[in-house]
Amino acid sequence: MTGDPTGRHVAVVDLGYGDAGKGTVVDWLCASRPVDAVIRFNGGGQAAHNVVLPDGRAHTFAQFGAGTFHGVPTHLSRFVVVDPLALAGEATHLAGVGLPDALDRVTVDREALLATPYHRAANQAREIARGADRHGSCGMGVGESMSYALAHPDTAPRVGDCLDEGLLRHRLTLLRDRLTAELGPLDAPPVADTVTAFTAFARRVSIVDRSWTTRLLRAGTVVFEGAQGVLLDEWHGFHPYTTWSTTTYGNVDALLAEAGMPGTVTRLGVLRTLTPRHGPGPLVTEDPALRPPERHNGTNAWQGRFRFGHFDTVAHRYALDVTGGVDALALTHLDLVGAHRLRLCEAYDWTDRLPVGPTGNLDRQAALTRRLLASRPSYATDPEPEPDSWVAAVEAALGVPVRLTSHGPTADDKATLSGYRRSTETEPK
Template identity: 30%
Template structure:
């Protein structure tokens, strides 16, 4: 069963887009299994920079299927804009497939998302206001529209006549912008979506499992990161879907025993967007320096990301939940030219050392990082030579840093990324499929 998954090991923005694109070279299909267009991947191919939010990163690989699984929530109109970005660059999206069970984001979801954040006041969770949470709410409450509905437009009126009045009342109660939707507009919209996207909609669970049975190579692509998981993340400052290993199965319709290897994408330092605890967060000039060096500004929101040192308590938590078999360590080059670099190996909470990430926000707010200090390393002039010569050509202190991560987590660092380009990747594992 040649299957491989990649999941972010922190709060997202770990560089999964580049690593997925790299690993997709030998895959036959790339599958998104959760989240929506609140995620953001930047992929650099030659002189082209692609910023994807919903489409699987593998869509940029010609001749491969790019599958949006049932666990994803889909904004059809925003997806059309992403498709235009790709086709304008001369690439094809013939390989796109969308699960008929994937739920669809509506305009009222986005209005409710923004209104809920305002209503929360000081307790806001930092949503991207893309309508992700309200769409998942409707999925659980059984009020949702699914991609399969665009293939049966005659059923849309019945559902819209039931759902729209309820949503309009809810928007009014939340003092949100009024929804101008009508049943007729819904019918027209679903008809248009059917004409544009209907040919891509199918039962993707059957498709994926058939491909596995045929010996095809399947790459599962996670969005966000393990620390944003609805159950295991820094609740309530989390996303609305399962971002850990179990989400692969529920979000794509495959069984657990069909997943061979899981790569944890680990940024060489830590970032997060929005609210929530962040034990290793830097402040002032130190944070600004790391933010600037790493280009840490959100692909989806444009907001500056909060930055701090690498947190191995977080990495251990993610590894345990996701079953990582390998690390892909990214953005190591951002740490070039630091005199000293620090790694958190535990939390001091009222004099007690915690080695495992706690659920309690009050403990996290009081936690002080316990750091191990490392000597830094100098930058280099020729990335191509380092890539050609391999891992041993990396600066010695960088290798010491990597090897400490391996020793602490007991997981091999099989992929080393030292730049944003596809080519700036050292692959120590070899053949992934």
């Protein structure tokens, strides 16, 4: 079920494999209206939400909310895997682009899991051991943190442990010893050094309990900023090329329900005019001839190649079905239209709608993945020309209105259609 399209809160989710432009959409939302906080509700330090200001300053937001340039506070909910070392590095970069006090506006739920150097080292060791069968991990230890917490729920390090040096040291030592016993020596710093860094983190940010989220939601307007994409969801993505994170609106719904405010949110789904994917896994519409300029994404040692496919209506329909639908769409990268021969895939060679299975059946998802790896896109004509109007074509294909379009990286490059009026004095270009 979708949310309230007039709800005071907005939840931003990527309906693809990630990298559709969630950061620039959140930046625009925070520039366009009063927003009291950005709540991160999944993922961790592996997120990469790129924001460019009209004056040229830029930052890739990982754990800070993408509204930080506008002074909007960030709250890391209990569903985020928090990496204190990566957060400190991100704060250093923000200081270099004119925001020396970004950490002063961060609150962190004490129940959130910690991503430690030991998780990161174990994550990288496992991915290297997969050889040619790599999953495309970011190598940041987020999935390792989730996996360890499932195996050892009572001793998994959490943010609140950073307030108790003795407890933190005990849990980090236990973690290191368990992972070392399983994987051999890890390329990670001594526990004492990690304790020093993590307790410094606890002194620098505000660590709160879950009631803080409820107060935020009841007192003001919040933008929920999702990480990654629905097609990478831990339960509904194409296993095993997925993330250890709920990338749907599930965590948003849980936080709103706890606050006694179920449904008081506009669900905004983000899509590109093409369908990218970072790393291995199904990308049915992949076209090696598609090589648009990509300033912020590229091949790296952990995820692998940054790949491009034509707009995949079938995959995006599946994402809509998995989430229960959205109220509106934000369509990004419209500046590519005309410069590249972009096409719209309406079906595969065997279906135009993927079946949604029950949560938790990873064998079923793996079977679907194998089917997708052998699938071929079906276009109306070959070669099919670009749609005359991408907005109209996407709306017709998915049955959801496009309410925000993006023709470039900054907030000034956004344009609203009915339903999202910009509250500043000048309209976006």
